[in-house]
Every structure is written in C-alpha cells, then in structure tokens.
Amino acid sequence: xxxxxxxxxxxxxxxxxxxxxxxxxxxxxxxxxxxxxxxxxxxxxxxxxxxxxxxxxxxxxxxxxxxxxxxxxxxxxxxxxxxxxxxxxxxxxxxxxxxxxxxxxxxxxxxxxxxxxxxxxxxxxxxxxxxxxxxxxxxxxxxxxxxxxxxxxxxxxxxxxxxxxxxxxxxxxxxxxxxxxxxxxxxxxxxxxxxxxxxxxxxxxxxxxxxxxxxxxxxxxxxxxxxxxxxxxxxxxxxxxxxxxxxxxxxxxxxxxxxxxxxxxxxxxxxxxxxxxxxxxxxxxxxxxxxxxx
Amino acid sequence: xxxxxxxxxxxxxxxxxxxxxxxxxxxxxxxxxxxxxxxxxxxxxxxxxxxxxxxxxxxxxxxxxxxxxxxxxxxxxxxxxxxxxxxxxxxxxxxxxxxxxxxxxxxxxxxxxxxxxxxxxxxxxxxxxxxxxxxxxxxxxxxxxxxxxxxxxxxxxxxxxxxxxxxxxxxxxxxxxxxxxxxxxxxxxxxxxxxxxxxxxxxxxxxxxxxxxxxxxxxxxxxxxxxxxxxxxxxxxxxxxxxxxxxxxxxxxxxxxxxxxxxxxxxxxxxxxxxxxxxxxxxxxxxxxxxxxxxxxxxxxxxxxxxxxxxxxxxxxxxxxxxxxxxxxxxxxxxxxxxxxxxxxxxxxxxxxxxxxxxxxxxxxxxxxxxxxxxxxxxxxxxxxxxxxxxxxxxxxxxxxxxxxxxxxxxxxxxxxxxxxxxxxxxxxxxxxxxxxxxxxxxxxxxxxxxxxxxxxxxxxxxxxxxxxxxxxxxxxxxxxxxxxxxxxxxxxxxxxxxxxxxxxxx
Numbered sequence: 001x002x003x004x005x006x007x008x009x010x011x012x013x014x015x016x017x018x019x020x021x022x023x024x025x026x027x028x029x030x031x032x033x034x035x036x037x038x039x040x041x042x043x044x045x046x047x048x049x050x051x052x053x054x055x056x057x058x059x060x061x062x063x064x065x066x067x068x069x070x071x072x073x074x075x076x077x078x079x080x081x082x083x084x085x086x087x088x089x090x091x092x093x094x095x096x097x098x099x100x101x102x103x104x105x106x107x108x109x110x111x112x113x114x115x116x117x118x119x120x121x122x123x124x125x126x127x128x129x130x131x132x133x134x135x136x137x138x139x140x141x142x143x144x145x146x147x148x149x150x151x152x153x154x155x156x157x158x159x160x161x162x163x164x165x166x167x168x169x170x171x172x173x174x175x176x177x178x179x180x181x182x183x184x185x186x187x188x189x190x191x192x193x194x195x196x197x198x199x200x201x202x203x204x205x206x207x208x209x210x211x212x213x214x215x216x217x218x219x220x221x222x223x224x225x226x227x228x229x230x231x232x233x234x235x236x237x238x239x240x241x242x243x244x245x246x247x248x249x250x251x252x253x254x255x256x257x258x259x260x261x262x263x264x265x266x267x268x269x270x271x272x273x274x275x276x277x278x279x280x281x282x283x284x285x286x287x288x289x290x291x292x293x294x
Numbered sequence: 295x296x297x298x299x300x301x302x303x304x305x306x307x308x309x310x311x312x313x314x315x316x317x318x319x320x321x322x323x324x325x326x327x328x329x330x331x332x333x334x335x336x337x338x339x340x341x342x343x344x345x346x347x348x349x350x351x352x353x354x355x356x357x358x359x360x361x362x363x364x365x366x367x368x369x370x371x372x373x374x375x376x377x378x379x380x381x382x383x384x385x386x387x388x389x390x391x392x393x394x395x396x397x398x399x400x401x402x403x404x405x406x407x408x409x410x411x412x413x414x415x416x417x418x419x420x421x422x423x424x425x426x427x428x429x430x431x432x433x434x435x436x437x438x439x440x441x442x443x444x445x446x447x448x449x450x451x452x453x454x455x456x457x458x459x460x461x462x463x464x465x466x467x468x469x470x471x472x473x474x475x476x477x478x479x480x481x482x483x484x485x486x487x488x489x490x491x492x493x494x495x496x497x498x499x500x501x502x503x504x505x506x507x508x509x510x511x512x513x514x515x516x517x518x519x520x521x522x523x524x525x526x527x528x529x530x531x532x533x534x535x536x537x538x539x540x541x542x543x544x545x546x547x548x549x550x551x552x553x554x555x556x557x558x559x560x561x562x563x564x565x566x567x568x569x570x571x572x573x574x575x576x577x578x579x580x581x582x583x584x585x586x587x588x589x590x591x592x593x594x595x596x597x598x599x600x601x602x603x604x605x606x607x608x609x610x611x612x613x614x615x616x617x618x619x620x621x622x623x624x625x626x627x628x629x630x631x632x633x634x635x636x637x638x639x640x641x642x643x644x645x646x647x648x649x650x651x652x653x654x655x656x657x658x659x660x661x662x663x664x665x666x667x668x669x670x671x672x673x674x675x676x677x678x679x680x681x682x683x684x685x686x687x688x689x690x691x692x693x694x695x696x697x698x699x700x701x702x703x704x705x706x707x708x709x710x711x712x713x714x715x716x717x718x719x720x721x722x723x724x725x726x727x728x729x730x731x732x733x734x735x736x737x738x739x740x741x742x743x744x745x746x747x748x749x750x751x752x753x754x755x756x757x758x759x760x761x762x763x764x765x766x767x768x769x770x771x772x773x774x775x776x777x778x779x780x781x782x783x784x785x786x787x788x789x790x791x792x793x794x795x796x797x798x799x800x801x
Contacts, residue, residue, distance in 0.1 A: 052663075052666055052667050052670050053667050053670075054660075054663050054664045054667040056594055056595060056598035056599055056664060057594070057598055059598065059599075060544070079544070079657075079660050080660050080663050080664060080667075235652075235680070240659070240678050240680050241677070241678055251659070253522060253523075253524060254522075254523040254524055254542065254544070254545065255524075255544065256524045257524055257527065257528075257545070257548045258544065258545065258547055258548060
C-alpha cells in the first residue's frame with residue numbers, strides 16, 4: 001500500500017507537472033509575496049523607521065496629506081505624527097523576519113522529532129506523538145499567550161513562542177513521510193547492505209520528507225505572521241520600540257471613528273500578504289503533490 | 295436541492311433568532327437594576343467594593359461606586375466646598391480634639407441604625423489596614439463614641455486636614471468592617487444599594503428608599519465597564535449608555551454636536567506626572583532632573599496631543615486644587631539642558647528607563663513617546679517599559695524604577711492628599727528626601743487656618759517644582775458625554791460625580 005502511494009513521488013513524476021502553466025491566482029499570489037519581500041528588504045533602507053521620533057503638529061493626518069517638510073504622507077500619519085507608510089514598511093520586515101525564523105526553527109525541531117518518531121517508532125514515537133497530541137488539544141494562540149506572557153516581549157521571544165506552538169505540525173507531516181519511507185524496498189536494501197541508522201535517515205528517508213515539509217512551511221508562514229500580529233495586538237509580541245502590524249492595528253483601535261487609516265492600513269496589508277502566501281502555498285502543493293493531478 | 299434550501303432557511307432562521315435573542319439579552323441586561331435605571335460607563339473597571347480593601351483604597355473607579363453606596367461624615371459639594379454629610383456639624387475643641395455630631399435616625403441598607411460606634415469601628419479598621427490611605431490617618435490617635443451621635447477624634451498634634459480626610463472614610467456597620475461579603479454586596483447607608491456586582495464587568499445599584507436625605511430621583515444605576523473606547527462611544531451615541539466619562543480628547547469630535555448627545559467638561563483634579571527616582575543615579579542630582587524638564591516643549595506636547603483635553607501645569611498639583619501656587623514654568627531649552635548635563639558630568643548623555651501602564655490615562659503611550667523623543671535630542675536614551683498595572687504597582691511601591699509615568703487624582707481636592715501624603719521623606723515614594731520640605735508639610739498638616747495652610751503648601755509647591763522631583767505635564771479636563779435625556783447632572787472635578795441628583799427622561 002505504502003509502496004504504491006509513495007512511488008510516484010520519485011523523480012520522473014515530480015518533473016512532469018512542472019511543465020504545466022501556473023494558474024493566474026498563483027501569479028497574483030507570487031506578485032503580492034514578491035512585493036512584500038521586496039518591501040521588507042528594501043523599504044526600511046529607503047524610508048528608515050525611527051521608533052523614537054514623534055511629530056505632534058502633524059498627528060492624525062489623513063492619507064495624502066502634506067507634511068511640514070513638504071513630503072507627502074501617502075498613507076496618513078498616526079497618533080504621534082509618524083508616517084504610516086514608514087511604519088508599515090518597518091512592520092513588514094518584522095513580519096517577514098518572524099515568519100521565516102519561526103518556520104525555520106519550528107521546521108527544524110519538527111523535522112528531527114518527526115524523523116525520530118517516524119523512523120524508529122516504538123517508545124520514542126509514542127512519547128513524541130503523545131506530547132504532540134496534548135499540545136494540539138490546546139488552542140495554539142492560548143499557549144502562545146501563556147509562553148509570551150512568561151518570556152516577555154521581544155522578537156526572539158516571539159520566534160521561540162511561535163516555534164513551540166508550531167513544531168507539532170511539522171513533526172506530524174515528517175513523521176507520516178518517514179513512516180511510509182522506512183518500509184520501502186530501497187531502504188530495506190540499504191539496511192541489508194549494512195548501512196547505519198544515521199546514513200539511512202539522511203540519505204534515504206529524508207529526501208522523501210522535504211516536499212511535504214516545504215508545503216507545510218508555506219502554509220505555516222502565513223499563519224505565523226497572523227499569530228505574531230495577534231500577540232503584538234495583545235501587547236505580548238514585539239516590544240513597543242519596534243514596529244509591528246499587529247501593534248499598529250491595536251494602537252489605532254480608539255481611532256476607528258476618526259482616523260480609520262491607522263488600523264485599516266496594516267490590517268489590509270496583513271490580509272493581502274497572508275492571502276498571497278496562501279495562494280502560493282496552494283499552487284506549490286498542486287505542483288508537488290502528484291495526486292492533485294488526478 | 296429543495297431540501298437543501300429548506301435546511302438553509304431553517305439555519306438562517308435559527309441564526310436570526312439567536313441574534314434577536316442576543317439583542318434582547320443586551321437590551322435587558324442588568325436584570326438586577328430596576329427599569330428606568332441610569333446607565334453610566336466609566337473608563338476604568340471596578341474591581342472591589344470593600345471600602346477597607348488595601349489595594350483599592352484610593353482607586354478612582356471603586357470610589358465612584360463607594361460614594362453612591364456609602365456615606366462619609368463630611369463631603370464635597372458641587373463647588374468643591376466641604377459640607378456636612380453624616381455629621382450634622384463639627385467643631386475643634388482644642389488643638390488635638392475634634393468633636394463631630396452625627397445626624398440621628400440614619401439607617402443602613404439592612405435596616406440597622408447608624409451610630410457613633412460604627413464610625414469608631416470604621417476608623418479603627420482603616421488605621422489597621424495598610425493602604426495608600428494610611429498616611430492620611432497616621433496622626434489620628436483615637437476616636438471614641440461619647441453617645442449615639444457624638445464622635446470625638448483625638449489627634450497626635452494639631453491636624454487641620456481631618457475634615458477633608460473624612461471625605462474618604464466610608465461608614466459601614468461596625469459588625470461588617472472586616473466581613474469578606476463587603477467585597478461583593480457591601481452594606482452602607484448611601485442613596486443606592488448594591489444589587490449586583492461582577493468585578494471588572496458591571497455594577498448594579500437600586501435606590502435605597504430609606505436614605506436620610508430623601509430617596510434619589512433615579513430608580514437605579516447600572517455601571518457597565520466598556521473596555522474599548524470606540525465601543526463605549528458607539529454605545530453613548532446609540533443610547534445604550536446615558537453617561538460616559540472621561541471622553542478622551544481625540545474622540546471628542548465623535549461626540550460633540552451629535553444628535554442625542556451633549557458634552558459637559560470640567561477641569562479635573564486628575565493630572566499626569568513623571569517622577570524621577572531621586573534615590574537613583576543620575577537622578578540624585580537636581581541639575582540632571584531640571585535638564586530633563588527643560589528638554590521638553592510642554593506647550594507643544596500638551597497643546598498638540600491633548601488639545602482642549604488638558605492644560606499645561608504650572609505647579610506639582612492642578613490649579614483647581616487647594617494649596618496650588620503657580621510657579622515659573624521651565625522654558626523649553628535643549629541647549630541649556632545639554633550644558634546642564636555636561637556640568638553634571640554627563641556630557642555624553644546616559645541611558646535610563648521609564649515605566650507606565652497604558653490604561654493609566656488618555657494618550658499615556660503617546661505622551662511617553664513624545665517625551666522620550668524630546669529626551670533623545672539632549673542625548674538621553676530612555677527605554678520605554680509599557681507594563682501591566684499590577685507589575686507597575688508592585689515596582690512603584692518597591693522603588694524598582696528609574697522614571698515612571700502615571701495619572702494621579704487629588705481625590706480630596708486638597709494638597710494634603712498629594713503633597714502631604716507622597717512627598718515626605720517618611721513616605722519615600724520617589725526617593726526624594728528633603729528635611730526642609732518635611733518640616734513645611736508637617737506644619738501644613740497641623741495648621742488649622744486655611745490661610746496658613748495655603749501659604750505652607752505654596753512653599754511646598756515651590757520646593758517640589760524647583761527641585762524637579764518630577765515632570766508635571768498636564769492637568770486633564772474631564773469631558774462627560776451625556777444623553778440628552780439626562781438632567782440635574784453636575785460634572786465633578788474628581789471624576790466622582792454625585793449621581794443621586796440626576797434624573798433620566800426616557801426617550
């Protein structure tokens with residue numbers, strides 16, 4: 001059973017769908033994500049964010065207003081007179097950083113845990129899987145609030161917090177792949193030839209885990225960015241001297257009736273990027289999963 | 295397909311009825327308060343109603359409810375003058391003895407009579423509990439009940455502030471002073487009795503018909519806590535609440551001139567302050583503290599941030615408080631501030647921290663950011679620490695901070711409550727120790743004549759101001775948002791309006 005299911009994942013089948021054209025929505029997603037990455041990397045260089053500076057005479061200006069120095073605040077200014085566009089660009093960098101770092105950290109932990117429990121099985125599998133079950137039974141944002149509350153606000157702590165809540169997802173995906181791969185004939189052959197466990201895991205089991213792991217990672221990046229914004233919204237995420245979309249939405253709550261742009265701009269940006277990441281993830285899964293063609 | 299549509303309609307109907315029921319739930323919320331009750335929302339949650347609970351002894355939100363549920367011997371009238379409450383009259387027998395004569399025939403909500411023995415028990419209880427009020431009562435040696443309606447207070451040395459301090463001594467039955475049930479369903483003798491209380495959520499009050507000054511006009515008061523400012527303003531505008539205070543200055547435009555709502559403003563006894571921890575380097579040096587004050591462009595910060603919502607302060611207490619004396623404002627002069635830092639050996643600036651909790655007052659975070667931004671211009675890096683209220687309180691009381699930002703209310707409207715209570719070496723609230731100031735504050739506490747007291751507190755204002763114990767940015771103006779059906783409302787400077795005189799016309 002597992003032999004039949006896993007066989008098409010080998011080289012020829014994976015190469016074939018890549019020739020298919022990407023759907024339009026995937027291109028849109030790619031464009032949004034590309035713009036986001038570009039903004040996160042270059043934006044703060046072009047428009048440096050100063051967390052300390054305030055400009056009270058120009059507070060709460062609507063989008064398109066002209067500032068004292070003649071420049072135009074295209075997205076308006078916030079309640080202490082900072083340019084919203086600058087704040088958003090700085091926030092995009094934090095979002096990208098936290099999203100990427102969390103998925104890397106959580107993915108690495110999940111990969112090791114998944115390989116160990118999938119390949120060896122037995123008590124290691126039982127322990128790791130039960131820990132994962134217990135954690136999944138607990139709402140992840142609640143767990144994140146608990147850990148973030150104990151650790152205190154900082155970018156590193158947010159990454160740690162979110163990685164702790166996300167590793168299970170990666171571990172499950174990897175475990176399933178490892179479980180399927182360890183009983184395949186070529187793995188058995190390697191074992192018969194006398195290869196040790198580390199060699200078998202790295203050379204023979206690991207390659208079949210990459211693709212599902214990458215698909216899981218693209219989906220998770222979007223969710224992690226939302227989780228970071230949620231924590232920052234609650235004041236548990238990014239410290240106040242750094243920009244975060246969630247914190248900006250939170251700060252603008254009291255101004256929904258008078259200065260809608262403060263909350264709306266970062267919220268729209270977050271929604272667009274997460275949707276874009278989702279579209280890209282979907283397309284990637286379609287490409288990577290041969291069963292999607294059936 | 296047909297079946298699906300029917301299922302869909304059934305589900306939609308279910309959903310609609312759930313919404314309708316939910317709506318009924320909110321409209322009829324406060325089942326404990328009678329029909330026609332006033333719905334009043336204050337900006338901070340009420341956590342406890344026991345007048346002798348240490349943590350909430352001077353907590354503004356709980357004081358609002360306590361003033362409606364309990365009586366005090368002396369109270370403030372709308373103009374801020376001291377007028378008889380439970381005490382019909384009082385006199386000073388000699389330097390250390392005060393005699394208060396109580397009204398007769400006053401009854402508690404449970405029907406028992408209020409006597410002088412209840413007053414004595416309450417005073418003993420408040421002295422026994424260590425709270426933010428303790429400093430006010432330290433010089434009261436004892437109280438005794440001479441008969442049912444006479445209480446004699448004996449003080450340790452002359453104490454001119456006794457009548458004004460008594461506006462904070464809430465009278466409960468002697469047998470209940472330490473009863474834990476007082477936290478939730480307290481018994482008092484005030485115009486309203488508590489019929490329901492969920493901490494940090496809502497308080498339900500009903501009229502007490504046996505009130506000695508005649509029953510209140512309102513059948514009851516319901517006080518929901520609405521955490522989100524924008525929700526609270528929506529509730530006011532669509533008539534869900536009749537009274538909302540304080541309306542933050544940035545949101546005044548959403549309330550002013552709107553149909554069915556009006557705004558009443560009053561300069562309040564609430565003000566922002568930033569203390570320096572004067573016991574910690576580099577704030578041990580008054581030159582450094584003054585330089586920090588000089589770095590701030592107060593006119594711009596207060597004017598642009600708060601607009602009509604606050605006034606720049608010219609003393610360590612608001613100008614409407616007794617004992618205020620205007621001082622020479624610090625001019626905004628970053629150059630002089632930098633020179634002063636250089637003279638103090640801090641030419642390269644320094645790094646420090648400032649802590650606050652966001653709910654302390656309107657625009658607290660924005661005020662902190664503006665000051666931190668100005669301090670950077672003189673080379674001082676201030677790391678912001680926006681923390682939880684409980685943690686802030688704990689660190690404040692253990693002096694574990696460099697700078698802190700908070701609002702403070704001169705609850706009694708008298709300088710004794712702030713200057714006399716907070717700035718003595720013994721109180722040690724911000725590490726500032728000045729024997730000369732101690733002497734003046736002690737003399738002011740003992741003086742009986744208001745002329746003497748005013749002169750002494752003016753001197754205390756000058757010392758605190760010139761020594762720059764803190765930054766005193768703005769005295770807040772409290773804006774009350776009122777439904778147009780409300781009459782008889784007088785805005786109160788201490789944020790604790792007397793709601794017993796209010797009437798509500800049902801629209």
